[in-house]
Amino acid sequence: MIDDDSFDPLAGAGLDTLAIRTGHVRTAEGEHGEPLFLTSSYVFEDAAEAAARFSGEKPGNVYSRYTNPTVRTFEERIAALEGAEQAVATSSGMAAILSTCIALLESGDHVVCSRNVFGTTTVLLDKYLRRFGIDTAFVPLTELDEWQQALTPKTKLLFIETPSNPLCEVADIRVLAELAHSNNALLVVDNCFCSPALQQPLKLGADLVVHSATKYLDGQGRCMGGVVAGSSELVGEVLSFIRSAGPTMSPFNAWVFLKGLETLRLRMVAHSANALELALWLQQQPQVECVFYTGLADHPGHAIAAKQQSAFGGVLSFRVKGGREQAWKVIDSTQVLSLTANLGDVKTTIVHPATTTHGRLTDEQKAETGITENLIRIAVGLEDIADIKADLARGLSVI
Numbered sequence: 001m002i003d004d005d006s007f008d009p010l011a012g013a014g015l016d017t018l019a020i021r022t023g024h025v026r027t028a029e030g031e032h033g034e035p036l037f038l039t040s041s042y043v044f045e046d047a048a049e050a051a052a053r054f055s056g057e058k059p060g061n062v063y064s065r066y067t068n069p070t071v072r073t074f075e076e077r078i079a080a081l082e083g084a085e086q087a088v089a090t091s092s093g094m095a096a097i098l099s100t101c102i103a104l105l106e107s108g109d110h111v112v113c114s115r116n117v118f119g120t121t122t123v124l125l126d127k128y129l130r131r132f133g134i135d136t137a138f139v140p141l142t143e144l145d146e147w148q149q150a151l152t153p154k155t156k157l158l159f160i161e162t163p164s165n166p167l168c169e170v171a172d173i174r175v176l177a178e179l180a181h182s183n184n185a186l187l188v189v190d191n192c193f194c195s196p197a198l199q200q201p202l203k204l205g206a207d208l209v210v211h212s213a214t215k216y217l218d219g220q221g222r223c224m225g226g227v228v229a230g231s232s233e234l235v236g237e238v239l240s241f242i243r244s245a246g247p248t249m250s251p252f253n254a255w256v257f258l259k260g261l262e263t264l265r266l267r268m269v270a271h272s273a274n275a276l277e278l279a280l281w282l283q284q285q286p287q288v289e290c291v292f293y294t295g296l297a298d299h300p301g302h303a304i305a306a307k308q309q310s311a312f313g314g315v316l317s318f319r320v321k322g323g324r325e326q327a328w329k330v331i332d333s334t335q336v337l338s339l340t341a342n343l344g345d346v347k348t349t350i351v352h353p354a355t356t357t358h359g360r361l362t363d364e365q366k367a368e369t370g371i372t373e374n375l376i377r378i379a380v381g382l383e384d385i386a387d388i389k390a391d392l393a394r395g396l397s398v399i
Helices: 015-021 047-055 069-082 093-104 119-131 144-150 173-182 232-245 251-261 264-283 302-308 324-333 363-369 385-396
Strands: 086-090 110-114 135-139 155-161 186-190 208-212 226-230 288-292 315-320 349-351 375-379
Touching (some): 015 264, 069 226, 086 093, 086 232, 093 119, 093 208, 093 232, 119 155, 173 186, 226 232, 264 288, 264 315, 264 385, 324 375, 324 385
Parallel strands (some): 110 155
Antiparallel strands (some): 086 226
16 A cells, blocks of 8 residues: 555546546545535534534534535535536535526626526526526527627626537637636536536536436436536535525435446447447438537538547437327337436436426527427436337327
8 A cells, every 4th residue: 555645546537447446535435436425414522623623723514504524525526527626516416506506697688698508597587587687598509609798897607508408509609708708707517418528518618517416427327417517716605605505415316326327338328339329320311301419520610529529429319200299109109218308317318308308488589599399408317229219100100
């Protein structure tokens, strides 16, 4: 054993190693797996130690809304995978987005957000933050001119998903980061579709990355959670809000997510391979109008995605010929795929965005973002691809 406190055995380690090893400091019990600390509070040696911990003069746990060893391990692991100085875990992906906005914005500030984001993100920005004097302009993700035109002296934050939900549009993260910084604003990237296994926005110039850990970071559809990663300065502000407001991650959920991270890259590679094969197959089906997947060579964002991602992910969408009736018939006629709005599971999921994930958008917003009645989104899982195709063929055969 090397007896050197400065030695870091994970320095320069690969992503798989980081996903399995980062953050685990064994207790005196010598456990091989990460321990689960189900405790709300911590006991101090004496009153002086309690005071020192609460004041921050002495390191250590105070209360599990503030810190928890299991949650801290998850945070350190995500920070390592994203190449971030620090990460903070939240109770859900939307809690991560809300906490970021509340911590870094104030009344009078302005946000520019891409139109094609998760429907609830649009509602949060357009309805709720607006009540507190934070206005948001929504622009097409890929139209740089419109991003430039939307900026004002009050713009403090640019927010994007790339690839986007559900049409898989792709933004050039480096270009938008430069635009944000030249206007004294921050770029926040929702990296949910790719995960750090396929894309690391911070290395491309983004200031913060947010995730719904509920999706690919878990990979099994088991728990709710979110995370924000970036510089210690920015994440520290988010952490301060989370500790005060309370949307923190439970230790049990963090422990579950740690198990998911151990297989993250392997799963993402397999998801990507299945999704590409399915997208190519869907293009050949006579009932399909068009397919949206960044791995297709004719996708408008294919070149950018190939440049900033190591693979193309597991989510695709397609339009069937017809409208809602035809889309619903396809969905209802599948027997293996899971009809659920979640994504990122090993089980393939299918959903009708216009009436579920983006159902709260107005008709005008849906039209602007391309959420049509004949659009179907599939998060391709890890079943045998032949079985996924057969189930979709069954669905398509009824229209």
